Amino acid sequence: MLTTRYVTGSPNWLDLGTPDLETATAFYGGLFGWEFRSAGPDAGGYGMFQLDGRTAAGGMTVPPEQGPPSWNIYFQSPDADATADAVRGGGGTVLFEPMDVFDLGRMAVFTDPSDILFGTWQPGRNKGLDVAAEPGSLCWLELYTPDQNDALAFYTGVFGWETSMMALPGGTGAYTMAHPAGEAAETMFAGVVPLSSDPTETGAYWLPYFEVPDCDASVAKAGELGGTVRMPPVELEGVGRFAKLADPTGARFAVIQGAQVAQENAEAA
Known part of the structure; x- marks a missing residue:
């Protein structure tokens, strides 16, 4: 996390x-x-x-x-x-x-x-972002890359990353996640995704995810504000509900409503 x-x-x-x-x-x-x-x-x-x-x-x-x-x-x-x-x-x-x-x-x-x-x-005096993994802040990254193995070898060589795997629902494969060297797997912060596996992505890049309290409401709000929905909300068991967006000038990002929040909202509905 x-x-x-x-x-x-x-x-x-x-x-x-x-x-x-x-x-x-x-x-x-x-x-x-x-x-x-x-x-x-x-x-x-x-x-x-x-x-x-x-x-x-x-x-x-x-x-x-x-x-x-x-x-x-x-x-x-x-x-x-x-x-x-x-x-x-x-x-x-x-x-x-x-x-x-x-x-x-x-x-x-x-x-x-x-x-x-x-x-x-x-x-130096600035240690980094003041807030993370809270509503309205960065909570996850995904690297869309044409060669997953080469990418992992490169970033491991530069930053010393370690990886873990998570099985995808329905036996459709595994999701590779990165975490800092010497840290527990629970400190994972990014997924590394072969570009060919996701038809919604047309170019290799780093995609930031921002936490939101309600994914569907955030997607609707983004549209009202002039943004673009690149992928509508999707539910992933154990992960949460997420969507891919672009701001009015085309900068790409994603929003995610974590699994716990999604469950609480569903129970309250």
């Missing part, structure tokens, strides 16, 4: 690159209750999406010529420079060399061997 007890290799930050920050702020504010707070005049327009005064994500304007609208995931490292070396050694690419962000921490941005974007955050 994703928590704010960050260790090496765990996701500790995410941010939105969007061509229209005002529209994004209105959308995610209406959907999750976030408020955008600028990081100040020296931060180049970067700011924080806050949930009840706690940082749930970062965000900034990214012109279309610099890249498509997207959510970007960062994993904790004790040494961003060493992580950059490991990325190169594993066949990835360093897009932005490690750099200090004031006294907040040190960051770098990469692509893996399948050209999937991700980053690393070496904490």
Whole structure:
């Protein structure tokens, strides 16, 4: 389970690159209750999406010529420079060399061997997101990749991840999950999914999931706010009810109503 007890290799930050920050702020504010707070005049327009005064994500304007609208995931490292070396050694690419962000921490941005974007955050004064696995915050990740084995070998080499497996309902296969090195399997934070196994996905990328109290209500609200439903709500036994969405500019994400909440809602209906 994703928590704010960050260790090496765990996701500790995410941010939105969007061509229209005002529209994004209105959308995610209406959907999750976030408020955008600028990081100040020296931060180049970067700011924080806050949930009840706690940082749930970062965000900034990214012109279309610099890249498509997207959510970007960062994993904790004790040494961003060493992580950059490991990325190169594993066949990835360093897009932005490690750099200090004031006294907040040190960051770098990469692509893996399948050209999937991700980053690393070496904490300084900023240890990472203030909230996780609560309604309106990041609770899970999925990596959609053309080669599951190669992806696992790469990220294991870079961050030391370990994996566990969960049988899918109906004997349809198994779901591979990652957790930080040396930690219990219960600290899993991501699934690694072959791109060919999911017809709703047309490109390799990291997909963030945000916890919501009611999946169907959130999907309806996203539509009202100008978002797109890429996959309608689906129930997965023991996991919960989830759906895949895109915001008004096309940034992809998912929402999930955890199994316990889904059961409580069903019993109350």
